[in-house]
Amino acid sequence: MENKVDFKNVSVIGLETSPVAEALAGLRANEARYFKNKYNQDFIVQSVSESTEALNWVRNILKEERNIVINSKPLETAYLLVDGIKWIFVFYENGLSINVLYTIANPKKRAVGFKLSEGMEVPEELGKFKFARQKSKLAGTIRGSFFVIKGEY
Numbered sequence: 001m002e003n004k005v006d007f008k009n010v011s012v013i014g015l016e017t018s019p020v021a022e023a024l025a026g027l028r029a030n031e032a033r034y035f036k037n038k039y040n041q042d043f044i045v046q047s048v049s050e051s052t053e054a055l056n057w058v059r060n061i062l063k064e065e066r067n068i069v070i071n072s073k074p075l076e077t078a079y080l081l082v083d084g085i086k087w088i089f090v091f092y093e094n095g096l097s098i099n100v101l102y103t104i105a106n107p108k109k110r111a112v113g114f115k116l117s118e119g120m121e122v123p124e125e126l127g128k129f130k131f132a133r134q135k136s137k138l139a140g141t142i143r144g145s146f147f148v149i150k151g152e153y
Contacts, residue, residue, distance in 0.1 A: 001050070005032035005043040005078075010138060014045060014076050020095040023117035026139035027097050031078070031089060033138065039082045045091070051077040054088050058100055061112060061153050068125050072096060085109075095120035102149070110149035115142050 003014055007029040012021040015028070032043035048055050054077045062068040072094035080087040086102040095117030103109040114126055118140035122131065131143035 002044050002046045003076075005029055005045055007033040007036065007043075007138060014047065015091065017073075018075065018093045018095055018117075020117045020119045023119050023140060024091060024095050024097070026136065027095075027115055027117050027142060028076075028091055030136045030138045030142070031097070031099075035080060035082070039080075041080055041082055043078055043080070045076040045078045045089075048074045048077055048090075051079070054079050055090060057153065058088055058090050058098060058112075061100060061149060061151075062098075064151060064153075065112070065149055066147060070096065070098070070123070070125060072123065094123060096123060096126075100149070102153070107152070111146050112149060113144060113146040115144045118142070 005028055010025050010029045012025045015021045015024050018024050035041045035043050055074055072092040074090050074092050076091045078089040084104045088100045090098045097115040099113045101111050129145040131145045134142045134144060136142050
């Protein structure tokens with residue numbers, strides 16, 4: 001089932017099993033606001049059962065690039081293609097959000113981003129990353145990190 005994320009009326013629909021559902025919903029709404037304001041694109045999420053191809057693509061990049069396997073249960077994904085950039089988001093039960101920014105024409109502008117919802121600990125599998133803090137009206141304090149993608153996917 002697809003769900004358009006409303007960043008004005010934040011909802012935990014699809015994220016109810018997360019112990020930080022409210023913060024994760026705020027993080028998801030923060031992404032929706034960004035895409036609406038910057039690209040005039042709606043942020044549509046769907047359950048992982050309906051988006052296994054997107055989930056497997058992200059898992060493959062994490063495994064091949066940094067040997068990372070996320071231990072938390074994935075709940076939802078989002079896919080956007082804007083201005084020649086493929087964006088895939090995965091929202092996890094523990095409060096983690098992963099996004100892959102993959103430019104079609106420019107291999108030097110490809111990266112994986114990690115964002116941690118307020119109230120969650122840094123997952124063990126991401127312990128080697130340093131996280132910067134950012135304030136958000138929708139999500140509270142977001143901690144984020146990233147790495148550059150070197151391969152072709």
